[in-house]
Amino acid sequence: MTPPPFSTVIRTASRDRHTEAENSAFMGDLLGGRLGVEAYARYTEQLWFVYRALEDGARALAGDPVAGPFLRPELFRLPELERDLDHLLGAGWSSRAVPLPATARYADRVTEVAGGWPAGYVAHHYTRYLGDLSGGQLIRDIAEKTWGFRRKGDGVRFYVFEAIPNPAAFKREYRALLDDLAVGAEERERVLTECATAFELNTSVFADLAVAVTGAPSRPGPSRG
Ligand code: 1FH
Known part of the structure; x- marks a missing residue:
């Protein structure tokens, strides 16, 4: 029996934590139109710290045999985040932006793996960029309608990958890179664990945001199966 490709393994392994993140109360309130644009701004500000770590890390890893193939310039989000x-x-x-505690932990972990464990960096790269290319498009659509941003304009540029005209094709190529990830079985296991950590860090950021923005701790979101 041929084992499933690593892109399938990583996707299956992340499924439950994805649902958990998707069902976080903060995201539900935000996308359900129950929060103001300040909450969206605060969320976007937190993303800036995460992508700064990811993209500073990318510079450090250019040419690395394991992480190098994933570092496609058309994915970089920092300029778009800054315009937003x-x-x-x-x-x-x-000069006013402050990372919430979970955001600081998240960015620190990305910086740590970028400096010492390229395959661990790939776990974080996958979790964010492949997500942005997927569910991110739904978030953009709702944000435009809820807060009146111009379609694909300032405020939602983070979700617009100008240099990726065909996201489905891009994701296929990306999954092929995952399948060929240049590490052995044991390290692949550790990559799965790091991926779980990446999802948990995202969920923690949403929990911190819930407190920061609404003053109330995050209650469990509605289950959407
Ligand atoms: Fe997602 N995601 N995601 N997602 N997502 C999909 C695929 C991935 C949402 C929908 C989808 C997050 C959030 C949200 C990943 C990471 C993250 C797909 C495509 C959809 C429809 C599934 C498919 O191809 O069959 C929605 C809606 C979200 C918000 C409400 C956050 C938690 C990301 C992690 C940081 C990843 C890695 C994939 C690719 C899977 C694969 O291997 O194909 C989200 C939740 C965003 C809460 C913000 C807040």
Whole structure:
């Protein structure tokens, strides 16, 4: 029996934690239109810390045999996030931006693996960028309708991959890179664990955001199966 390709293994292994993140109360409230644009701005600000770590890490890993093939410039989000934040928070936002505790832990972990464990970095890269290319499009659609951003304009540029005209084809190529990840079986297991950590860190950021934005701890979200 041929084992399933690693892209399938990683996807299956992440499924439950994906549902958990998707059902976080903060995201439900945000996308259900129950929170104001300040909450969306705060969320976007937190993403900036995460992508700064991811993309500073990418620079450090260029040419690495394991992580190098994943570092496609068309994925980089930092310039788009910065334009969105100029719009959402006004000029000078970067001197006022503060990472929530979970965001700081998340960014620190990304920086740590970027500096010492390329395959671990790939786990974080996959969790964010493949997610952005998938569910991110739904988030953009709702954000445009809820807070009136211009279609694909300032405020939602983070979700627009101008240099990826065909996300489905891009994701296929990306999964092929995962299948060929240049590490052995034991390290692949550790990559799965790091992926779970990446999802948990995202869920923790949402929990911190719930407190920061609504003052109330995150209650369990509605189960959507
Ligand atoms: Fe997602 N995601 N995701 N997602 N997602 C899909 C695939 C991935 C949402 C929908 C989808 C997050 C959030 C949300 C990943 C990571 C993350 C797909 C495509 C859909 C429809 C499934 C398919 O191809 O069959 C929605 C809706 C979300 C918010 C409400 C967050 C938690 C990301 C992690 C950081 C990844 C890695 C994939 C690719 C799987 C694969 O291997 O194909 C989300 C939740 C965003 C809460 C913000 C807040």
